[in-house]
Amino acid sequence: MRTRPLKVALLGCGVVGSEVARIMTTHAGDLAARIGAPVELAGVAVRRPAKVREGIPQELITTDAKGLVSRDDIDVVVEVIGGIEPARTLITTAFEHGASVVSANKALLAEDGATLYAAAEKHGRDLYFEAAVAGAIPLIRPLRESLAGDKVNRVLGIVNGTTNFILDKMDTSGAGYSEALDEATALGYAEADPTADVEAFDAAAKAAILAGIAFHTRVRLDDVYREGMTEVTAADFASAKQMGCTIKLLAICERAADGRSVTARVHPAMIPLSHPLASVREAYNAVFVEAEAAGRLMFYGPGAGGAPTASAVLGDLVAVCRNKLAEATGPGESVYTQLPVSSMGEVVTRYHISLDVADKPGVLAQVATVFAEHGVSIDTVRQTGKDGEASLVVVTHRAPDAALSGTVAALRKLDTVRGVASIMRVEGE
Amino acid sequence: MRTRPLKVALLGCGVVGSEVARIMTTHAGDLAARIGAPVELAGVAVRRPAKVREGIPQELITTDAKGLVSRDDIDVVVEVIGGIEPARTLITTAFEHGASVVSANKALLAEDGATLYAAAEKHGRDLYFEAAVAGAIPLIRPLRESLAGDKVNRVLGIVNGTTNFILDKMDTSGAGYSEALDEATALGYAEADPTADVEAFDAAAKAAILAGIAFHTRVRLDDVYREGMTEVTAADFASAKQMGCTIKLLAICERAADGRSVTARVHPAMIPLSHPLASVREAYNAVFVEAEAAGRLMFYGPGAGGAPTASAVLGDLVAVCRNKLAEATGPGESVYTQLPVSSMGEVVTRYHISLDVADKPGVLAQVATVFAEHGVSIDTVRQTGKDGEASLVVVTHRAPDAALSGTVAALRKLDTVRGVASIMRVEGE
Structure with a gap:
């Protein structure tokens, strides 16, 4: 020595x-x-x-x-x-x-x-x-080195402990966002100014880093679509439960189906309870990696501290x-694929949409027509009525995010749609 | 290039x-x-x-x-x-x-x-x-490199897909060992001669490799205590369920509490359903690593194919x-700690023991005395009687394996103990 x-x-x-x-x-x-x-x-x-x-x-x-x-x-x-x-x-x-x-x-x-x-x-x-x-979770080294002989197609993860703690509290106790945030702050999981966590700036930075390494291309923070989780409600969790889902703030990096571009995004999403990420509790982090030869891998552990x-x-x-x-160096930047980063509109995903609608005949037909006009196929519709008001919960099949958000914009313009109560993407299926 | x-x-x-x-x-x-x-x-x-x-x-x-x-x-x-x-x-x-x-x-x-x-x-x-x-699960590299600045105290994992498939079938369908093995063979998860898997030679080899790397010492196959899973029964699964547990074939590598030795072993064990390893299904593998600074990490994925x-x-x-x-080399063998590998008798664990006993007064006192004489503290006892026969299910607190197996040997000699129906270690708590 x-x-x-x-x-x-x-x-x-x-x-x-x-x-x-x-x-x-x-x-x-x-x-x-x-x-x-x-x-x-x-x-x-x-x-x-x-x-x-x-x-x-x-x-x-x-x-x-x-x-x-x-x-x-x-x-x-x-x-x-x-x-x-x-x-x-x-x-x-x-x-x-x-x-x-x-x-x-x-x-x-x-x-x-x-x-x-x-x-x-x-x-x-x-x-x-x-x-x-x-x-502490080994993730950069596995992506840069262990999977260097494989082709990563997807990285899907919970990479922010603060927001996972808050969402887990909301899920298990029925608490609202503010109440759960207060508890996280009291326990030291959230900072005095929680913006970086709850508005997902922190998770977006991590998504940029992961996407760049996973796809061997350059992904910057500005390339990452970002939605915080401050607007997730107890009602969203109730809807998620009816779907057999829970809600997590997910960082998702994907290679497009044609392999010619990639996307990176961070937003709250429903995932099925059967998905391993659904059972990640408290401030833990976990990241799923899907690679062509390796299949589905998961890495789990404390994400901060x-x-x-x-x-x-x-x-x-x-x-x-x-x-x-050894007078050597480890792997440097690998951006040889030069794959462009597509915008959120090109991401293919599913929407769970809750609408408050007028309780009269023909509303469902009207709503369904809007979906059809935007090329969005409906998976399930659930209609409930009470006191002259009615609500429609629509879950779509997979479609480009632009088509889905276009559908929502058009729905908002219908006279019979009183309001859009919530929109949540559905992932991990 | x-x-x-x-x-x-x-x-x-x-x-x-x-x-x-x-x-x-x-x-x-x-x-x-x-x-x-x-x-x-x-x-x-x-x-x-x-x-x-x-x-x-x-x-x-x-x-x-x-x-x-x-x-x-x-x-x-x-x-x-x-x-x-x-x-x-x-x-x-x-x-x-x-x-x-x-x-x-x-x-x-x-x-x-x-x-x-x-x-x-x-x-x-x-x-x-x-x-x-x-x-495909990155495990050797994380242990050799990612955790090179940490102190690993425990590695606990499901490292054989064939046996996990069989045990998962037994758990979910209530099938017996032979029936589940037949299904594994038919689906290509088990080889024509399944000995290396079901008798845990394969898992023992992996435990030796993991222990050596985790503890920076030399661990050979002969140092690993090995018990196969061919004698796990549907009744064991029923007992496990009553405990809120399932049964997995685990590879366990541990640093002794005093830090002066290590152990490596492979055997079937009950683990609580709340433990992440309990929900590892089919032929998947997963390994828990506990390190001083990193805390608890888990690595999950397809273990073969x-x-x-x-x-x-x-x-x-x-x-x-x-x-x-680069004209360099990666990390070589690291055995500088030269920690000795202790025998199974020195492992500290818990036993779940099912006894068939005579249905008469004083039996429980007799049995409890045997545990006490061996310095083994009892956590819970459950006594059931039917048709003049009775059974006792004893779950112990943590004790050296030698004391636990000594207890079982002494119990077998009691006139009032008709038989030891099953012995299973309890881990992951």
Whole structure:
């Protein structure tokens, strides 16, 4: 074993960073044996240097992140500060000074992964980011490496623990969205400002990363169709139950049937209770991958939290250090298919639509005509009436999302349709 | 991209080998893009050269496997013939002649992995074997690489599809073992001689491989406690249901509580219906991994079959080819912890015991005394009587397996115990 240590600079020492530092110290012997050389924490860049950080010598703490990543003796930079800047500049600076980078930064990778990959490649260094998607669950490495000899056609997953916790609460307790969000906040599952989670920005970033890797093409955050889950109601869950379904916020990346394009989207959807994703409870994450030869695989585990995310960071750290010792690099960006990303309108899916309608003869015929005019075939209709009001629940067969949303727009214009109570896509069948 | 192709020799062209060859041909462009050089099938060693193999040029077929792996122009040897010899000699010969090896041979790796690893290391080549455990499910790579910065404490899995199919049939249809086995055979899930599956030799080999990698120590097939599932009865399933459990054939690899030893075992066990492994149906495989930082992860997918296994082989092929181009090697054998493997007697588990007893006063007291004398604490007892006969169902708290089996031996000697109807371990709680 090499005795000279590999030097690691840590950017950020919050929930994840402090766990990374702790494990590097407490498991130093194991890490050294697995890498083939000791690893040494050479510096920790933080914003608040005065804060006491147990187990981290004060002399390692610095507020000068730029200076830290510019040191020529640093072998690996671990970036767990998140956000676009200064993270991007710090990472590219690290590459320029000869370090490899392990990052957990989903937002930056989804926004501008290409810049990071290009800098890594230019300087012959590694960019690893298992922790950016689904916390501790090995997903990036299986997609980039285990399935490198296969053709992935679909990735379907629950990649945000906060929203899964909220939806699970709504499902099991009958709570409304606000009530379930309050509970998630009280238990620390939701942040004070939950926007990134509940409006699905977080899940959309992960979908972009997964789609890019799965289909070997470039997918940016802007390419991902995004719908949050703040408008899911207890009534939607009641409808889902009648269908034998539950509701999950899903990230779905698909190759088009003709193989010539891909799509990536994040939205709430009904999935059958028999689908393995339906039983993913609380803040857990799980991702289904469908590949041509492998068939259907599922990866399940804690999708967030300090220790699980640190586990993913440290797995990458070991890999990057091994590569460094071997003077090699792991897989870089793979975008050779150059498959374009289609818009949401081209996605083929099913709709579950609840309509409030006038309770008089001919309404169903009128509604059915609108579906037919848009080329949307109806799977089932359920009609209920009470107190002069009636409701229609229509579940469609698979059709392009544009045709389905066109149908809904036309339905809204019918005099006999008093309102569209809810629209939900149906997936996982 | 390098234009000179990497040359691959394929040993075996059965269910898996023919799929490997097919995908190498049909997806040649994708593989080349992902590797950075084309790969070329340079020879296929088979036993029956006259058999027509669609898509494989006849001039590539040879019966001289030894000659094929001795060619100095071969970059990678893919071994899918199985068994100990000639596979072992062919693999070590391949290393001697400069090739790296991708193998799906669980029996050989469990029996004598050390010899293969040593040969790979001596010649600076790669030994990859994702396909040896749980078919297409990425498991070896996540354990070797993704969790390389974590501490795995437990691996608990369903790693044999044939027996899971049989047990699932028994559970859902109430069928007996023979009937379920017949159905598995008719559907092609069980081989004409099902011994390797039903007596758990196959699962034991996989447990040895998983334990060695998870705990960074050497675990051989002989170190694995093994019990087949041919004696599981419909009555056992009925008992399991009363417990809120089902029965699965589990491979369990554990680090002892004091961290100083490990155990590996394969046997049928009751697991609670709420455990994710309980809902693994048909011939699917699933493996739970518990790690200190990552928490509980699960990997699920098809555990066997030509295409899924080929997917795993080709993922390894891509990795090994990339390493070859980079003049590097992936992770080798990691046995630095040198943790000893304890015997089954030291495993801490729970027993579910059904006893046929005399229906007279004092029997329960007598039985309870035997448990107490062996230091085994009873969790629940259920007593039922009919027609002068009575039965006792005892579920214990956790205790060393030696104490539990000592208890059972002592119970058999009691005059009032007419027979031990069944003994089953309870896991996954």
